[in-house]
Amino acid sequence: MNKSTLKYIGKRLIISAITLFVILVVLFLMVRFLPGSPINNEKLSAAQRAVIEAKYGLDKPLFTQFVIYVKDMLTGNFGVSMNLYKDMPVASLVGNAAKISFLYGLAAVIIGTIIGMALGVFAALHRNSIWDTLATALSVIGVSIPSFVFALLILIFFASYLRILPTAYSSSQPIYSSIMPVAALSTGVIANVSRFTRTEMIEVLDSDYMILAKAKGLDRKTLIFSHALRNALIPVITILGPILVNLMTGTMVVELLCSVPGLGKLLVNSILSSDYNIILACAFLYAAMYIIMMLIIDIAYGIIDPRIRLGKDEG
């Protein structure tokens, strides 16, 4: 790594850190000014209300509240749940939920990328045949239609009609009950990856060095596996960003549909019961994951192909 690469990484790190801080401030303010209060029991008297507010530190000035929150956060303390799960520490609630969501996301990305690449390469090798048309049509459908529609269809067909998959998550059968949400989530990944792989693969197959390799008399297997595939698959990194973002959006509804106790479900439930601390922690975690993902992809791509970086700095 040369000096300019390090400088670039440093610059990206600083921008990401500032962004994260700004997001934290904005989220904190917005969550505090939201209509509805976590203490919404009408039977409480003013005095009782004051006691509860003092307990959660809501009576202090806003700035002090923020400083306390950030200080606690740095030590891994995200406060306690106010009314959804009475007084449970948010860090463990969010941590447990995030673990499930994260595993689902990871499974969907891995399965989706493998199937997607295979499909894309297959379509490119059989260009303009019926298989190519079929694969392209499938990927257009997969790109256009959001994952929750697939989740609903799988739910209706496999869970309610054929009754071979469970309709809801059960912690006693974590793998069995994760088939449906992971399948629904990976459809988008498969479609995106296969569409992109096909385009890249065709471009590589048409390139001059492939013609040279063919003229050298290499057999088809070497040609495809060690010359074409390697060059076609590197750019797939570029679309991992949008794919992961789609996945994060997708998990929320798929989790709701399949009753998976993940991050998305926790966030939606905490919004419905205005549980400040959980909303804040979940939203912040989403934003942080998003920023870190973008950072990793940018840096990885900056190292693989420095031209991208230059283009970005100018434009």
Added chain:
Amino acid sequence: MEDNKFLPNDFEFVGDKRDITIDEVIPTTSAWKDALKRFCKNKGAVVAVILILIIALFAIFAPMFSEWDYAEINTSLKNIAPNGEHLFGTDSYGRDLWTRLWFGTRISLFVAVAAIIIDVVIGVTYGLISGYFGGKVDSVMQRIQEIINSIPTLVVLIILLMFMKPSLGTIIIALAFTEWIGMSRITRAQVLKVKEEEYVLASRTLGAKDFFIIFKEILPNIYSQMIIMVMMSIPNAIFYEAYLSFIGLGLPIPEASLGTLINDGYKSFLVYPYIMLIPVAIFSLLMLCFNLFGDGLRDALDPTMKER
């Protein structure tokens, strides 16, 4: 050397055929006509446009000619399966689903189009100013945009809608607020490219003011990118609207949109699957058609970007 003999099929010609070009005098046509011709060649996109038009026509006219009202509750007509009188049946409140479906489609389309119009106005203005004036203005505007852009759309949408009570207006505002960034990025990139062209320099040399250059020289040359971006944003807006309804931050009762209809249907899909399946089908069809239409437009308006 003697025993090495070349057979006729030892070598094959590579790259020969594709180098042959046939010279041909093509009559001049306008850019629009060219684009239209290229677009019409793409059968998928043409079918998509026709389907979108049909769905839009039904969304506009079907509720008008229906004898039922989309919000009228009639508990004596609960959960009727599709029949001649209620084409798509009724829901658990006895509301006619044929009317509700088209009314909901109308609202979904309206929300999407309205949000995109606002977002084009904001995004194009922002991108034009940032790209055209450059320098300090540009870098400040870019930093602001970078920060807004790095908050996931969903988090922004959820917080905005918790802040402002969900209604037709607030959903449109929230969607416009999250969608304008893509628009302004494309605009800025295009402006940066176009403003260095010779014809802009020529215009400037002739004494044209910034205002004239922006509206007469730059905008007409970047419109195709904007149209592509708009067509790509519409399915996004429809999706997010449905999505928000699904997580309970959508339109209030008794309004209908594709999202709320799917959500209502989901509550009883085990018993009455048709309540959910019909809006899901229309929703998926719309998403698919808008995507195909967008792809077709991109290939037609900007052939250099065509995917092979």
